[in-house]
Each structure stands twice: as C-alpha cells, then as structure tokens.
Amino acid sequence: xxxxxILQAGPVSSVSDTNNSFNYFPIAIQLxxxxxxxxxxxxVTHWLGPKRATEEKLENFxxxxxxxxxxxxxxAVKYFLVAILFVLFDVEVIFFYPYAVNFRELGWEGFMAxxxxxxxFLAGFYYIFKKGALNWED
Amino acid sequence: MNELQFKALLxxxxxxxxxxxxxxxxxxxxxxxxxxxxxxxxxxxxxFALVQVRPLLPVAIPPLFQIDGFALLxxxxxxxxxxxxxxxxxxxxxxxxxxxxxxxxxxxxxxLGSAILAISxxxxxxxxxxxxxxxxxxxxxxxLRNRNHAVEAGMKYLVLAALTSAFLLFGxxxxxxxxxxxxxxxxxxxxxxxxxxxxxxxxxxxxxxxAVGFKLALVPFHLWAADVYxxxxxxxxxxxxxxxxxxxxxxxxxxxxxxxxQNFPLAIDIFAIIAIASMIIGNLLALxxxxxxxxxxxxxxxxxxxxxVAFLPGNMAGVEAAVFYLLAxxxxxxxxxxxxxxxxxxxxxxxxxxxxxxxxWKKPLMALVLTIALLSLAGIxxxxxxxxxFYVLGAGIQSQLVLPVIVLVVTSVIGLYYYLRxxxxxxxxxxxxxxxxxxxxxxxxxxxxxxxxxxALALVALGVFPGLVVEDIRTLLTVR
Amino acid sequence: MGITQILFWFLTALVLGSAxxxxxxxxxxxxxxxxxxxxxxxxxxxxxxxxxxxxxxxVIVYAGAIMVLxxxxxxxxxxxxxxxxxxxxxxxxxxxxxxxxxxxxxVAALKDTDAMRQEVLMKTGDIGLIHNLGMVLFRDYLxxxxxxxxxxxxxxxxxxxxxxxxx
Numbered sequence: 001x002x003x004x005x006i007l008q009a010g011p012v013s014s015v016s017d018t019n020n021s022f023n024y025f026p027i028a029i030q031l032x033x034x035x036x037x038x039x040x041x042x043x044v045t046h047w048l049g050p051k052r053a054t055e056e057k058l059e060n061f062x063x064x065x066x067x068x069x070x071x072x073x074x075x076a077v078k079y080f081l082v083a084i085l086f087v088l089f090d091v092e093v094i095f096f097y098p099y100a101v102n103f104r105e106l107g108w109e110g111f112m113a114x115x116x117x118x119x120x121f122l123a124g125f126y127y128i129f130k131k132g133a134l135n136w137e138d
Numbered sequence: 139m140n141e142l143q144f145k146a147l148l149x150x151x152x153x154x155x156x157x158x159x160x161x162x163x164x165x166x167x168x169x170x171x172x173x174x175x176x177x178x179x180x181x182x183x184x185x186f187a188l189v190q191v192r193p194l195l196p197v198a199i200p201p202l203f204q205i206d207g208f209a210l211l212x213x214x215x216x217x218x219x220x221x222x223x224x225x226x227x228x229x230x231x232x233x234x235x236x237x238x239x240x241x242x243x244x245x246x247x248x249x250l251g252s253a254i255l256a257i258s259x260x261x262x263x264x265x266x267x268x269x270x271x272x273x274x275x276x277x278x279x280x281x282l283r284n285r286n287h288a289v290e291a292g293m294k295y296l297v298l299a300a301l302t303s304a305f306l307l308f309g310x311x312x313x314x315x316x317x318x319x320x321x322x323x324x325x326x327x328x329x330x331x332x333x334x335x336x337x338x339x340x341x342x343x344x345x346x347x348x349a350v351g352f353k354l355a356l357v358p359f360h361l362w363a364a365d366v367y368x369x370x371x372x373x374x375x376x377x378x379x380x381x382x383x384x385x386x387x388x389x390x391x392x393x394x395x396x397x398x399x400q401n402f403p404l405a406i407d408i409f410a411i412i413a414i415a416s417m418i419i420g421n422l423l424a425l426x427x428x429x430x431x432x433x434x435x436x437x438x439x440x441x442x443x444x445x446x447v448a449f450l451p452g453n454m455a456g457v458e459a460a461v462f463y464l465l466a467x468x469x470x471x472x473x474x475x476x477x478x479x480x481x482x483x484x485x486x487x488x489x490x491x492x493x494x495x496x497x498x499w500k501k502p503l504m505a506l507v508l509t510i511a512l513l514s515l516a517g518i519x520x521x522x523x524x525x526x527x528f529y530v531l532g533a534g535i536q537s538q539l540v541l542p543v544i545v546l547v548v549t550s551v552i553g554l555y556y557y558l559r560x561x562x563x564x565x566x567x568x569x570x571x572x573x574x575x576x577x578x579x580x581x582x583x584x585x586x587x588x589x590x591x592x593x594a595l596a597l598v599a600l601g602v603f604p605g606l607v608v609e610d611i612r613t614l615l616t617v618r
Numbered sequence: 619m620g621i622t623q624i625l626f627w628f629l630t631a632l633v634l635g636s637a638x639x640x641x642x643x644x645x646x647x648x649x650x651x652x653x654x655x656x657x658x659x660x661x662x663x664x665x666x667x668x669x670x671x672x673x674x675x676x677v678i679v680y681a682g683a684i685m686v687l688x689x690x691x692x693x694x695x696x697x698x699x700x701x702x703x704x705x706x707x708x709x710x711x712x713x714x715x716x717x718x719x720x721x722x723x724x725v726a727a728l729k730d731t732d733a734m735r736q737e738v739l740m741k742t743g744d745i746g747l748i749h750n751l752g753m754v755l756f757r758d759y760l761x762x763x764x765x766x767x768x769x770x771x772x773x774x775x776x777x778x779x780x781x782x783x784x785x
Contacts, residue, residue: 024665080690081781087683088770088777094675095763098752110756113763120767123158124774130165133778154768161775202761240779247772254765262762270769277776292780312727341727 081133092121146197146205149187149213150253156180157246164239174228174582177242181221188214195617201321202263204392207617211461212256212388219380219468220249225589226479227373228582233484234282241281245377248274252385259396261310261320264389268306268353271382272299278377279370291369298362302352309345312338322396329397343405347412353386356446357415360439364423367435372487375431376475379438380468387442391449391460400452409446410542416443417549424556431489433556434474437515440553441467447546448530451537454615459529461611466514466522466600473593474511477504480586491560496568503587505564507594514597516557517550522600626666633659646692650685657681669746 060067099106099114106113128134159180163173188210196206224245231238251270258264276299280292314320316338317328329339348359355363367375399405420440427433445467448459481488481497481504488494498505514523527550534543599606636655643649657680664673745751755763 024670028662077694077781080687080694081777083683083687083690084777084781085774087679087687088774090683091679092767092770094679095766097674098671098748098755101748102752102756105753106756113756113760116764117767120158120764120771123161124771127161127165128774128778130167131778131782133782157768157771161771199761201758240775243775244772244779247768247775250768251772262759263765266762266765266769270765270772273769273776274772277772277779280780283780315727338727341723 078136085128085133089121089125092117142194143197143199146191146194147199147203149184149191149217150250150257152180152184152187153217153246153250153253156184157243157250160239160243160246164243170228170232170238171579173239173242174224177224177246178221180246181217181224184217185214185221188217202260203257204259205257207614208392208457209257209388210617211611211614212384212464213253215384215461215464215468216249216252216256216381219384219472220245220377222472222476222589222593223373223377223381225582225586226376226476229579229586230371230373230479230482232579232582233482241278244274244277244281248272248278248377249381252381255385256388258389259322259392261314264393265303265306265310267385267389268349269303271385272303272353275299275374275378275382278374279366281374282371285369287365287369288371289369291366294362294369295366298352302349302359305345306349309342309347309349312342312345314342316342322393326397340404344408347408350386350390351412354383354390354442355435355439356412356442357419357439358412360416360420363439364432364435367438368429368431368489372431372475372479372482375434376472376479379434379471379475383438383442384464384468387445387449387460387464391457394449394452395457398452400450406450406452410450410539413443413446413450413542414545416440416446417545421549421553421556424553427556428491429489430478430491430494430560431487433491433560434471437553437556438471440549441515443549444527444530444546447534447539447542450539450542451533453533453537455536456533457615458608458611459526459533461615462529462604462608463526465607465611466526466597469593469596469600470511470514470521470523473507473590473597474515476586476590476593477508477511480504480583480590491563494560494564495566497564499568503591507590509561509564510594510597512557512561514601516554520598520601522597522604525601525604622666625662629659629662629666633663646695647689650688650692653688654681654685657685664746667746671746671748671751674748 095117096114099110102110156177160173160177163176191205192210195210196204198204224242227238227241227245231241248271251267251272251274254263254267254270258267272295276292276296279295280288282288283292310320313325316336317325319325319328351359352362366378370378393399417440420436420438420443424433424436424440427436445460445463448456448463450456478488481493494505494508497508510521514521517523517527527546531543531546534546633656636652636659639652640649640656643652657676661673661676661681664670664676745754
C-alpha cells in the first residue's frame with residue numbers, strides 16, 4: 001500500500017517512550033464524549049420538546065427591551081489592539097510548556113534562559129503599560 | 139556558550155540591549171533629543187565592539203551562527219548605515235512633532251534583524267532574522283499613519299511580506315525534507331555527497347528565491363517597491379533601500395557560497411534571468427518618473443540587478459565586487475535620501491522633482507551633494523559608483539557571463555538619462571519659490587549637513603582611490 | 619488497518635470537509651467556526667505524527683488566539699451589505715491557475731517521499747514530543763529562543779505604535 005500517511009511515525013516508538021501519541025487516547029475519548037454529550041442533548045431536546053412557533057416566540061430576545069437597530073455594527077478597533085497583544089502573550093506562554101516539562105533537568109541554566117526571555121517580554125509589557133495601550137478610556 | 143562566543147556576539151547583544159534601553163527611556167518619558175543622542179552613542183558602541191571583536195574572528199557558534207570577516211563586513215555596513223539613517227531621522231521627525239520616539243526602537247530592532255541575517259548560517263536564524271527585520275519594518279513604514287500613503291504602503295508591504303514569509307518557510311521545509319538538515323554547511327555536505335537535483339530541493343530553492351527576491355525588490359517581485367518607497371517616511375525609505383537589502387543580500391551570498399550554488403546551472407540561470415530582468419525593467423520604469431522617491435526605488439531595483447551580476451560567478455572576485463558595490467551603493471543612496479530629508483517640509487516630503495528646480499542657485503552645497511550621489515548612481519567616472527560597476531563588470535567578464543554583462547552596460551547607459559534629467563533640473567534657472575521653512579534644530583541640521591558632505595567626499599574619494607578600502611575588504615573576506 | 623490508520627482517514631476526511639466548508643459558507647462567522655474545526659483536526663494529525671508540541675501550539679495559539687483575531691476582523695467589516703463585490707473573471711482564472719500550479723508542485727515534491735522517511739523522522743521520529751523538544755530548544759537552540767523574544771518585542775512596539783492614538 002502506498003504510504004499516504006508518509007510522515008507518520010511508525011510503531012517503533014510506541015513501546016519505548018512513555019510520552020507517545022497513544023497517551024493522548026484518553027483525551028481523545030474525553031473529547032468524543034464531550035462532543036457526543038452536547039450533540040445528544042441538543043438533538044434530544046429538539047426531538048422531545050413540543051414546537052409551537054408564535055410571532056412573539058420567534059422574536060429576537062434582547063433582555064426584554066424593544067429591539068432597536070441591527071446587531072451587526074462594525075466593532076471598535078480598540079478591541080483589536082488588545083487582541084493582538086493577547087496573541088503575543090499567548091505565544092509567550094506556549095514557550096513555557098516545554099520548559100515546564102523539563103524544569104528539573106534544565107536546572108539553573110534553563111531558568112536563567114527563561115528569565116531573560118521573560119525579561120524581554122516584561123520590558124515590552126512595561127512599555128505597553130506606560131503607553132496606556134491597555135487603558136480602555138482615552 | 140563559552141566566553142569567546144559570548145564576546146563575539148557582543149555587538150549583536152549590544153544592539154538588542156539598545157532597543158531595550160530606548161524602550162525604557164520612552165517609558166520614563168525622556169525627550170526626543172536624549173533618545174537620539176543615546177541611540178547614536180549606542181550605535182557608536184556597537185561599531186566599537188565590532189572593532190574589538192575583529193581579532194577574535196572567526197568564531198563559530200554552532201549550529202546557528204558563523205561570525206567571520208564576511209559577517210563583520212556586512213554588519214559594519216549595516217550599523218554604519220543605521221547610524222546615518224538615525225541622524226537623518228531627528229530633523230525629519232522633529233519637524234513633524236509627531237511622537238517620534240518609538241521609531242528608534244523599531245529602527246534598532248530591524249537593524250538587529252538585519253545583522254542577524256549577516257551572521258547566520260542556518261535556516262532557523264535566517265527566518266528569525268528576516269522576521270525581526272520585516273515585522274519592525276511594518277511599523278516603520280506606516281509610522282506617519284496620518285499621511286496619505288503611509289498606511290497604504292505599510293499594508294502593501296505587510297501583506298506581501300507575510301506571503302513571501304510563507305513561501306520562505308515552505309521552501310525551507312522542502313529543502314529540509316530533501317537534505318534532513320537546516321544548517322548551510324550540512325546542506326552543502328549532503329549536496330556534494332549526491333543528490334541536489336531532486337525535485338524537492340529545486341522546488342525548495344525556488345520558493346526561497348521568491349522570498350529573497352521580494353526583500354531585494356528584484357523583478358518580478360518588485361511591485362511593492364515604488365509604492366512603499368513613496369509612502370514610507372524618508373529615513374525609513376533610506377533604511378529599506380540600504381540596511382534591509384544589505385542583510386538579505388548577505389545571507390543570500392553566504393548560502394550560495396556555502397552550498398556552491400554555481401555548481402547548479404539551473405539556479406545560476408534563474409538568477410541570471412532575474413538579474414537581467416531587474417536591470418532592464420528597473421531602468422525602463424525609472425525613465426518617466428517625476429517623483430524622486432519612486433525614481434530611486436526603480437533605480438535601486440536596477441542596482442540590485444547589477445549587484446546580482448557580481449553574485450553570479452560565486453568566486454572571491456565576485457564577492458569582493460559585491461561588497462564594494464554595496465558599500466558604494468549605500469553611501470550613494472544615503473546621501474541622496476539625506477538631501478531629500480533635509481528638503482522635506484512639515485507638510486510633505488521633497489519627492490517631486492520640480493522641488494529641485496534651480497536648487498543649485500539656492501543651496502549650492504546641497505545640490506552638489508545630490509549631484510555627486512546621482513552621478514555615482516549613474517556610474518560616472520571619478521565616483522564610487524563607477525569603480526563599483528567596474529569591479530562588477532570585471533567579475534562578470536572573468537567568468538564569461540556575456541549576456542548579463544552586455545545588459546549591464548546597455549542599461550547603465552539608459553539609466554544615465556533619468557539621473558541627468560534630475561541633475562539638469564537642479565541646475566536650471568530657479569523659480570521664485572516660497573521661503574524655506576525655518577529649521578527645527580540647528581545642531582542636528584548642521585550635523586546632518588556635515589555628515590552629508592562627508593558622505594559625498596567619501597564617494598569621490600572611493601572613486602579616485604578605491605585602494606583605500608579594497609585591500610581591507612579583501613583581508614577581511616579571507617577571515618573565514 | 620490499524621487504529622492509527624483508521625484515525626488518519628477519519629481525520630483526513632474531516633479536515634478536508636471542514637476546509638471546504640470554510641470556503642463555501644456564505645456567512646463569514648461560519649467560515650471562522652469551520653476553520654476552528656479544521657485546526658482541531660490538523661492538531662489530531664500532529665499528534666498522529668508524534669508532534670505533540672505542535673498540536674498544543676496549534677490548539678492554543680491558532681484555534682484559540684488567532685481565531686479570535688479573525689473573528690474581530692470579521693466583525694470590523696460591515697456585514698450588512700448583502701451583495702459581495704463580484705470578482706473579475708480573469709482574476710478568478712489566474713487564481714485557479716496559480717492554485718493548480720501550487721498543487722502540481724506539492725504533488726511533484728511529495729510523490730516519492732517514501733524513500734525520505736528516515737531523513738524526516740530524524741532517526742527515531744520522536745523529536746516532536748514535548749520532553750525532547752524542550753531539551754533541544756533549551757540546550758541547542760537557546761540563542762534563537764532568546765532572539766524570538768526580540769521578535770515579539772518588535773511586534774508589540776509595532777502594534778502599539780500603529781494601533782494607539784498618539785499622546
């Protein structure tokens with residue numbers, strides 16, 4: 001058979017390493033259960049519940065206030081600035097993961113490296129903070 | 139990392155520290171003047187560190203960096219150009235009174251990116267350097283976002299640069315898939331051991347060429363150049379034209395030297411075609427430009443084409459020619475953009491050729507500097523540009539690159555037309571123009587003036603006595 | 619057919635289907651949601667490839683953060699406009715040709731990769747495991763790791779410079 005899944009690791013590593021993809025099997029099962037649960041609940045409620053569509057029921061619910069205007073207003077760009085900064089710090093956090101796994105083995109040397117990495121970020125954060133990029137009100 | 143490696147990296151870590159210092163200075167609300175002075179001193183410190191590092195070389199920092207004479211040469215070029223760009227920036231941004239401080243952070247960061255490119259011999263550091271360079275450039279290009287074309291230029295650059303980064307990554311992945319390594323020397327080993335003509339490798343190289351060609355604004359990846367040059371603030375334009383191209387060219391040169399690119403006729407043919415197309419199209423598009431910034435953009439496309447002719451042979455003569463060419467080209471462009479900076483007013487950049495009508499009769503020294511710069515760009519004898527072109531031609535003829543050399547000569551003659559047109563405008567009878575605006579800071583105005591005169595003198599000096607630097611370049615290049 | 623193979627085909631079908639849905643949905647918000655499904659499936663593939671770190675990064679950064687940005691961009695647009703701007707016919711044609719060229723390149727490049735499995739697997743094929751990756755990252759590639767923080771710094775400053783009104 002042609003190896004369509006060419007890049008896939010063979011079964012070699014499944015025995016020797018405790019950290020292989022098979023260990024993710026419980027997570028996969030959990031994921032399947034979570035999705036199935038939601039899907040079943042939604043399906044069952046639709047199927048069991050009676051449907052009597054009246055005009056009031058089909059109206060959009062806006063906390064009891066009369067509907068006015070359109071929900072699809074363009075949003076303020078301010079959100080975007082915060083979102084971009086969030087992405088940057090999110091990526092920073094990602095780098096901690098492999099460090100945390102190897103925390104003991106890397107010892108002080110690794111700690112200094114991460115400290116420097118975080119130091120750069122903190123300088124950036126201090127700058128952002130001082131510039132008031134996180135202030136909502138201008 | 140041992141002590142030697144740490145010392146060799148000192149200029150680069152100093153560069154990174156410089157940006158942090160500027161960030162903290164801004165956070166503590168220091169004024170523009172102080173930031174400018176500190177920045178300039180830091181750049182001088184980096185140059186000093188480079189001089190100190192010189193006897194230690196070559197130092198390898200496996201797997202990513204190789205700090206040798208070649209790297210030192212290119213880093214020196216980059217830092218020198220940035221120091222001058224920084225000098226221009228003060229009067230340009232001070233005149234606009236528009237929050238000029240962050241500019242210096244981005245300037246130093248992109249310089250760091252460019253310098254990393256000059257020392258890296260690994261795809262990882264290649265990509266990181268290129269990204270630092272271009273991410274900071276997005277901010278720099280759109281810096282004066284209230285001006286008409288700034289955001290447009292920044293947007294164009296961002297979209298295209300992001301696209302080419304994707305190409306670059308994909309190309310690297312394909313090369314990695316073929317050779318199983320990302321460091322240049324190891325790729326070279328794999329290639330000499332056999333293979334190298336596999337589809338994967340060729341495709342990968344093709345994608346990498348797209349990304350490099352974009353950064354160097356080579357035809358057919360040049361479409362952004364004119365708009366970005368026009369829309370960006372003048373010092374940033376000078377930065378793009380010099381520093382960013384020096385860095386990218388450095389890594390292109392290093393890669394091709396490491397893997398012996400001239401052993402692959404296909405790759406050399408592609409580069410020859412790109413060079414010829416850049417020379418022809420760059421010069422032809424510049425012919426009818428009435429905007430000086432756009433004109434310089436097209437002229438720099440053509441010049442990168444000339445530079446590729448020196449790159450094609452892949453021998454030492456070619457590398458020497460290329461380095462000398464880059465030196466002459468950066469000095470020339472910096473002095474030209476310096477004049478544009480000094481003539482730019484609050485409201486608009488001095489990019490319309492008509493602004494220069496009769497400049498000689500109003501500001502003779504400035505007109506003289508710009509004239510020397512344009513003559514050097516055109517490659518007239520007694521200027522550095524001529525000698526540089528001469529070396530390139532020599533390197534090309536030595537390796538019998540008939541077609542590129544012929545195109546180089548013919549297009550240089552075509553190019554003469556538009557440079558002379560600008561010069562003739564400067565010497566034409568002056569129009570009664572409005573009074574010149576008062577300058578903001580006499581200190582920086584005068585020091586910029588002095589720097590420009592020195593640059594122009596350097597152009598002439600290099601044109602008359604090229605031996606001043608050629609020997610040094612040669613000895614530095616042997617430190618590998 | 620082992621369990622890996624079954625999983626592989628299942629994920630492949632899902633990822634292709636959801637990727638197609640990204641393109642074909644009329645509502646841009648639906649496109650974004652389908653893109654999230656696509657990312658999750660690709661993460662599944664990464665796990666099958668023994669690249670756990672990439673899988674985690676893909677879920678947290680791409681499906682989590684980048685998609686938020688996508689949603690913001692969608693919401694910054696005016697969704698009230700009923701008619702989409704009609705694309706030029708030649709542009710579509712050029713797009714189709716460019717896309718098929720890329721496909722051709724990919725097929726040509728990957729068609730005989732079977733022989734290259736060993737190269738790519740890096741001997742054992744477990745470099746993507748978080749433990750090994752961390753060791754490599756913090757030992758051999760420490761310098762680029764630090765440099766990447768500079769890259770983030772430049773992105774931060776650039777964002778603030780362009781996004782924030784001047785003071």
